[in-house]
Amino acid sequence: MLAGNWKMHKTIAEGKQFINEFLPLVTNETTKDIVLCPTFTSLHVLSNELKGTNVELGAQNVFWEEKGAYTGEISPVMLKDVGCNWVIIGHSERRTVLAENDLTINRKLKAALDTELIPIFCVGETLQERENNRALEVVKEQLTNGLKDLDIKQNGIVIAYEPVWAIGTGINASCTDAQEMIGYIREYLGKIFNEDFAKTIRILYGGSVKPENIAEFMNKEDIDGALVGGASLTPDTFADIVRFDKNV
Numbered sequence: 001m002l003a004g005n006w007k008m009h010k011t012i013a014e015g016k017q018f019i020n021e022f023l024p025l026v027t028n029e030t031t032k033d034i035v036l037c038p039t040f041t042s043l044h045v046l047s048n049e050l051k052g053t054n055v056e057l058g059a060q061n062v063f064w065e066e067k068g069a070y071t072g073e074i075s076p077v078m079l080k081d082v083g084c085n086w087v088i089i090g091h092s093e094r095r096t097v098l099a100e101n102d103l104t105i106n107r108k109l110k111a112a113l114d115t116e117l118i119p120i121f122c123v124g125e126t127l128q129e130r131e132n133n134r135a136l137e138v139v140k141e142q143l144t145n146g147l148k149d150l151d152i153k154q155n156g157i158v159i160a161y162e163p164v165w166a167i168g169t170g171i172n173a174s175c176t177d178a179q180e181m182i183g184y185i186r187e188y189l190g191k192i193f194n195e196d197f198a199k200t201i202r203i204l205y206g207g208s209v210k211p212e213n214i215a216e217f218m219n220k221e222d223i224d225g226a227l228v229g230g231a232s233l234t235p236d237t238f239a240d241i242v243r244f245d246k247n248v
């Protein structure tokens, strides 16, 4: 699975232009889930552009209530209505810049699952936490609290391990470090859910993924895909990531 998180980039016209250039480059990539997550304002138009193609639509955030007096929020039902199958939840930028915490993330995950939106649930440690040897502990806590009391069906959720220090910095985690953490996440999910679930759940790596390093990540045993920020903003570059060659 290759997902592009556009963050707060691109107007509608820019999004349309991206899609016109990107789609022809990835038409043969039918065995992969390819997901684009633009801003809310582009969802409707881009949903129409992506209909009948092999590229799906995701949102970057969601609120946990279905409707009501929640100024500025967007509900899971609204995301389904506009054509989203996916939603990023718990991104580190939302945790740090927008004060999200494990409790609100857990509510969002529950609401998304109830609406059959597939969450891309992000976890990851900061540089300080890694340097203090707390990376495992932090990720474990994010998983425990985020997934608390959730009824998750097979293929109903995707986890993205995004070490905060690797996001937008150009410094990706080493493939070995990413594999180690993702292997650990899989093992831990086996403990809190069950072994079968842990074997089949998809776990992505995110943080400075680019065409030059995608194959190395994808060759690792436990890494099932990537959540890509900056490199998903350019059609050629993201297409090169989607079409990665395992033999490189």
Ligand code: 13P
Pocket (backbone or CB within 6 Å): 005, 091, 162, 166, 167, 168, 169, 170, 206, 207, 208, 209, 227, 228, 229, 230, 231
């Ligand atoms: P970059 O690929 O720009 O490092 O961003 C990663 C990310 O945050 C994806 O959600």
